[in-house]
Amino acid sequence: MKAVAKNVVLGAALLVFAAPPSVQSQEISDNLKGSGEVVITSGGGTWEEAQKKAFFDPFARDTGIKVVLIPEDHAKLLASVKLGQPEADITSVPGGALAGFVNKDAVEKVDYNYFTRDTLAAIPNQLKTEYGIGALMYSIGIAFNTTKFPAGKEPKNWVDFYNVKDFPGVRTLPKCEKLVDGGLLEGALMGDGVPADRVYPIDMDRAFAKVAQLKPNVGRWWVAGADAPQSLISGEADVAAAYNGRIFGAKKEGAPVELSWDQSLLQYDYWVIMKGSPNKENAAKFLAYISRAKPQADFAEAISYGPINNEAFKLLPKDLVKILPGSPELAKKQVFQNYAWWNETSPSGRTNWDVALERCVALLSQ
Known part of the structure; x- marks a missing residue:
C-alpha cells in the first residue's frame, strides 16, 4: 500500500520519546497539555523516523506527555482489546479496515473537543469520522x-x-x-x-x-x-x-x-483510539495535536505522503506539493x-x- 514498509520489528523493548529540553516549544492551547503517557503502535524504519520527527518528539516536548511505542500487530492488539486490556491506546488502520474495527467494538469515538475550529475546518469530511481521524493520504x-x-x-x-x-x-x-x-x-x-x-x-x-x-x-x-x-x-x-x-x-x-x-x-488511513484505552484523554490530545497544519507539513516533508490538513500545503515547498496526494491542484483530478x-x-x-x-x-x- 505504501512505499515505506510498516512491518519492521522494533524488538521487545518499548520506546519512549520524552521532550528534548533544548528545543523551543510551539505555542499550543493549555487543554492539550498534561502528564503521564500515551501508547502508540509503530511500524518502525523510516516510517517511524518521520513520525518521531513530526509527531512524537514535538508532542512530548510541547505537552509534557510521554509517547511510548510498541510494535504494530493488529491481531495481537485486537485480542488485547477483547480481554479488556488494550496494549496500546492508538493505532493506525487503512481506511477500508476501519469498519471492521468498529464492528468488533474495538475503538472509541474520537473526542473532537480537543481539536480547534481551524484544524477541523481544514480537514476533508471523509477524514473526520466518528471513530477515526485521518492519518495520511496516498x-x-x-x-x-x-x-x-x-x-x-x-x-x-x-x-x-x-x-x-x-x-x-x-x-x-x-x-x-x-x-x-x-x-x-x-x-x-x-x-x-x-x-x-x-x-x-x-x-x-x-x-x-x-x-x-x-x-x-x-x-x-x-x-x-x-x-x-x-x-x-x-x-x-x-x-x-x-x-x-x-x-x-x-x-x-x-x-x-x-x-x-x-x-x-x-486513499487514506485513519488513527483510532482503542476501546478501553487507559490513556484515552492523552490519546485524544495526541490526535488533536498532530492533526494541526505544522505537524502535518513536517510529516509530509519527511516522508512524501499527503497531509490530512489542507492548511499544511501552504507550509510546504511548491515542488513537493506538486507530488503530494490530496494537494489542492491534484485533488481536482483525483477520486x-x-x-x-x-x-x-x-x-x-x-x-x-x-x-x-x-x-x-x-x-x-x-
Whole structure:
C-alpha cells in the first residue's frame, strides 16, 4: 500500500520519546497539555523516523506527555482489546479496515473537543469520522514506462489504460486480495467511460466485464506494491496500476517511469483510539495535536505522503506539493475512494468487498 514498509520489528523493548529540553516549544492551547503517557503502535524504519520527527518528539516536548511505542500487530492488539486490556491506546488502520474495527467494538469515538475550529475546518469530511481521524493520504494511479510511451504519447487516464489499440502494451493490475487498495473496479469503471463522480455505487457486473475484456493483455497480477514499478522497469509490463510513492521512489532512483494523476484514487488511513484505552484523554490530545497544519507539513516533508490538513500545503515547498496526494491542484483530478461503500453489508451479512473478492477470484481462475 505504501512505499515505506510498516512491518519492521522494533524488538521487545518499548520506546519512549520524552521532550528534548533544548528545543523551543510551539505555542499550543493549555487543554492539550498534561502528564503521564500515551501508547502508540509503530511500524518502525523510516516510517517511524518521520513520525518521531513530526509527531512524537514535538508532542512530548510541547505537552509534557510521554509517547511510548510498541510494535504494530493488529491481531495481537485486537485480542488485547477483547480481554479488556488494550496494549496500546492508538493505532493506525487503512481506511477500508476501519469498519471492521468498529464492528468488533474495538475503538472509541474520537473526542473532537480537543481539536480547534481551524484544524477541523481544514480537514476533508471523509477524514473526520466518528471513530477515526485521518492519518495520511496516498494514491494509486496509472503509471507507465517512459521509454515505451514518451511525452505526448503517454496514457493519461483509465480510458487510456484500457485502450490497448491506441496505447498498445502489456498491463499489470492488482490481484484479488488487493482489489480495493489497487482500485481494480473503480479503474475498470472509469476505463469504461463512467464519470469519476458516478463511480459509486460500483456496478460490479460492468466493472468485472471490463476487467475480463482486458485480461488477455494483463501480464502480471501484482500483490506487493513494489511489483508494479518493478514490472515496468523490467519490461514485463508497459502500463501499470501503481502507488504514487512506489513510482516516485523508482523515478528518484533513475527508473524510466512516470505517473499520471488523472483519475487517480485518493486513499487514506485513519488513527483510532482503542476501546478501553487507559490513556484515552492523552490519546485524544495526541490526535488533536498532530492533526494541526505544522505537524502535518513536517510529516509530509519527511516522508512524501499527503497531509490530512489542507492548511499544511501552504507550509510546504511548491515542488513537493506538486507530488503530494490530496494537494489542492491534484485533488481536482483525483477520486476519493469510498470505503463506506466497500464496507456496506447486505442482509446476508456479506460486505461489498466479500462479494467482489469472490467474483474476482472466480474471474482470474478462468
